[in-house]
Amino acid sequence: MVxxxxxxxxxxxxxxxxxxxxxLLGVAAVTLYPFVYMLAVSLSGDVYVMKGxxxxxxxxxxxxxxxxxxxxxxxxxxxxxxxxYTVLGTAIAMIITSMGAYALSRSDMTFHKGFTLLIVFxxxxxGGMIPTFLVVRSLGLVxxxxxxxxxxxxxxxxxxxxxxxxxxxxxxxxxSGRMDGLNDIGIFFRIxxxxxxxxxxxxxxxxxxxIWNNFMNPLLYLRxxxxxxxxxILRNLVLAGSVSSGQVTQIGGDNMVxxxxxxxxxxxxxxxxxxxxxxxxQKYFVKGSMIGAVKG
Amino acid sequence: xxxxxxxxxxxxxxxxGLPGLNVKRRSGMTMQSRLKRAWRRSKYLWLLFLPCLLxxxxxxxxxxxxxxxxxxxxxxxxxxxxxxxxxxxxxxMFFENPDFWVLMKNTVLxxxxxxxxxxxxxxxxxxxxxxxxxxxxxxWVQTVSYLPHFISNxxxxxxxxxxxxxxxxxxxxxxxxxGGKPVNFMMEPGWxxxxxxxxxxxxxxxxxxxxxxxxxxxxxxxxxEAASIDGANRWRKLWHVTLPGIAPTIMIILIxxxxxxxxxxxxxxxxxxxxxxxxxxxxxxxxVYRVGMxxxxxxYASSIDLFMGVISFIFIFSANFISRRLGGTSLW
Numbered sequence: 306m307v308x309x310x311x312x313x314x315x316x317x318x319x320x321x322x323x324x325x326x327x328x329l330l331g332v333a334a335v336t337l338y339p340f341v342y343m344l345a346v347s348l349s350g351d352v353y354v355m356k357g358x359x360x361x362x363x364x365x366x367x368x369x370x371x372x373x374x375x376x377x378x379x380x381x382x383x384x385x386x387x388x389x390y391t392v393l394g395t396a397i398a399m400i401i402t403s404m405g406a407y408a409l410s411r412s413d414m415t416f417h418k419g420f421t422l423l424i425v426f427x428x429x430x431x432g433g434m435i436p437t438f439l440v441v442r443s444l445g446l447v448x449x450x451x452x453x454x455x456x457x458x459x460x461x462x463x464x465x466x467x468x469x470x471x472x473x474x475x476x477x478x479x480x481s482g483r484m485d486g487l488n489d490i491g492i493f494f495r496i497x498x499x500x501x502x503x504x505x506x507x508x509x510x511x512x513x514x515x516i517w518n519n520f521m522n523p524l525l526y527l528r529x530x531x532x533x534x535x536x537x538i539l540r541n542l543v544l545a546g547s548v549s550s551g552q553v554t555q556i557g558g559d560n561m562v563x564x565x566x567x568x569x570x571x572x573x574x575x576x577x578x579x580x581x582x583x584x585x586x587q588k589y590f591v592k593g594s595m596i597g598a599v600k601g
Numbered sequence: 602x603x604x605x606x607x608x609x610x611x612x613x614x615x616x617x618g619l620p621g622l623n624v625k626r627r628s629g630m631t632m633q634s635r636l637k638r639a640w641r642r643s644k645y646l647w648l649l650f651l652p653c654l655l656x657x658x659x660x661x662x663x664x665x666x667x668x669x670x671x672x673x674x675x676x677x678x679x680x681x682x683x684x685x686x687x688x689x690x691x692x693x694m695f696f697e698n699p700d701f702w703v704l705m706k707n708t709v710l711x712x713x714x715x716x717x718x719x720x721x722x723x724x725x726x727x728x729x730x731x732x733x734x735x736x737x738x739x740x741w742v743q744t745v746s747y748l749p750h751f752i753s754n755x756x757x758x759x760x761x762x763x764x765x766x767x768x769x770x771x772x773x774x775x776x777x778x779x780g781g782k783p784v785n786f787m788m789e790p791g792w793x794x795x796x797x798x799x800x801x802x803x804x805x806x807x808x809x810x811x812x813x814x815x816x817x818x819x820x821x822x823x824x825x826e827a828a829s830i831d832g833a834n835r836w837r838k839l840w841h842v843t844l845p846g847i848a849p850t851i852m853i854i855l856i857x858x859x860x861x862x863x864x865x866x867x868x869x870x871x872x873x874x875x876x877x878x879x880x881x882x883x884x885x886x887x888x889v890y891r892v893g894m895x896x897x898x899x900x901y902a903s904s905i906d907l908f909m910g911v912i913s914f915i916f917i918f919s920a921n922f923i924s925r926r927l928g929g930t931s932l933w
Contacts, residue, residue, distance in 0.1 A: 432664025
């Protein structure tokens with residue numbers, strides 16, 4: 306039994322709901338369509354691509370473009386480099402960041418205020434691109450793996466996120482560790498780290514994505530093409546068009562449209578790992594951004 | 602084993618407890634014994650902090666001292682310290698450079714456009730998401746919309762350039778199909794700012810809704826009930842309950858975004874621009890890269906960078922100061 310007013314109310318709500326749902330579906334479509342389109346074009350036959358017939362679904366399905374991309378040794382070496390930089394960089398970053406963040410979370414540490422200020426100041430002011438480059442170069446890090454791993458080893462933002470998280474751990478747990486004869490290092494590794502697995506997962510993912518996607522550091526600190534990570538190779542293949550050697554361009558030849566599907570295939574090859582992993586890890590990212598929201 | 606454990610237990614208690622007594626004792630201590638005490642109390646924490654400290658000293662503070670090269674004619678062979686002093690030569694050079702105003706204008710305008718259009722976008726999306734009753738659908742839209750935030754700038758810039766290409770780019774195909782003339786977006790200076798701002802919104806709108814959605818869940822549901830009883834419709838509720846409820850969050854984020862207005866990411870502009878559109882697309886950081894890394898004029902490039910750094914320091918610092926005074930979050 307529903308009154309007339311309620312029926313009208315319900316109908317109005319449902320109209321709004323329909324419009325709202327359509328808008329949000331539109332947002333999702335605009336977000337996803339570029340990937341669908343690139344996938345479709347890269348999987349389609351040349352003829353259909355040139356006629357502009359491919360919009361949502363591959364036509365004349367074939368994997369030739371992917372054969373070409375995956376047959377290019379440069380892609381594989383870039384992949385290997387990126388994975389090395391990401392794994393090593395994340396490991397180093399996590400060790401330095403977590404230990405530092407724990408020390409900073411302990412307000413009983415002598416010079417606690419001074420250290421905090423020292424770190425926060427760098428969020429407001431930095432030496433800039435060139436002086437940082439000169440330091441990296443004078444340390445002999447240019448054209449080495451370490452040049453990819455060390456200059457970005459600590460993100461102040463991540464450091465502060467972790468510090469905030471550690472500050473929220475009850476002091477009683479540390480006290481109980483001390484009772485068991487642990488010093489501060491023991492407390493950190495035996496008590497704090499096991500309690501903080503989710504935050505370690507989150508911050509590791511932030512670092513890993515940051516290193517995987519980073520383009521500026523390799524641009525500044527690498528000259529040797531053998532060390533180039535995926536992003537630099539990708540930019541050289543797709544954007545600069547300055548591809549001098551390698552199968553990818555030879556076969557792409559002077560045909561503009563085919564070259565496009567080749568580029569799309571290259572983009573997909575480098576993006577698919579992220580697209581596959583993303584749904585499983587995105588909840589950690591969201592959690593991480595929420596630690597920041599309650600920082601004190 | 603036994604004894605050792607007992608000993609450390611005792612020292613642990615002594616170190617941790619009795620704060621009142623410590624204060625009394627402290628006033629009579631000499632500098633040396635105070636340092637000794639600090640060492641005993643904090644040495645392990647300092648050890649944990651050491652790698653972090655070294656990182657900041659080497660990669661953050663050493664470059665700041667390296668900024669002396671902006672007052673010197675930096676010579677690669679002589680090194681920083683032996684290069685001769687030139688005073689404000691490079692600063693004068695920059696201010697007298699006709700490009701100076703173009704670069705300043707481009708940097709400020711790009712930042713302002715990004716703020717004006719990029720700031721409200723996630724708020725609107727968050728409000729729309731907040732109205733969704735179906736939890737699964739809401740979650741799905743959220744998850745999808747966060748995705749581009751994790752795609753690299755290289756890929757986003759590639760997509761933008763290829764989709765906008767006059768030779769078979771999908772946007773131009775669409776324009777031609779609708780009877781228009783193809784536009785060479787990436788070659789026309791007038792298009793750079795809209796294209797850049799739109800691509801920024803596409804990339805980050807979803808991610809930036811998170812904080813507003815969190816604020817929205819904190820709005821007291823009783824207020825909505827009370828408003829319903831008073832006969833308020835959806836728009837009145839939005840205007841009188843929702844927006845006032847998240848206003849503090851909006852203010853804080855706005856202030857922090859204003860502080861960051863000059864901090865435009867180098868990567869994306871660098872990847873998207875080309876010499877044909879330097880008139881609108883060249884910003885301070887890309888200019889610094891070309892002058893410093895491509896032409897090798899380290900001193901001049903660093904001077905420009907430092908000048909910009911000081912201005913943006915003032916911006917960020919004031920923004921944080923205001924945000925703090927308003928009782929909100931801040932960077933420190």
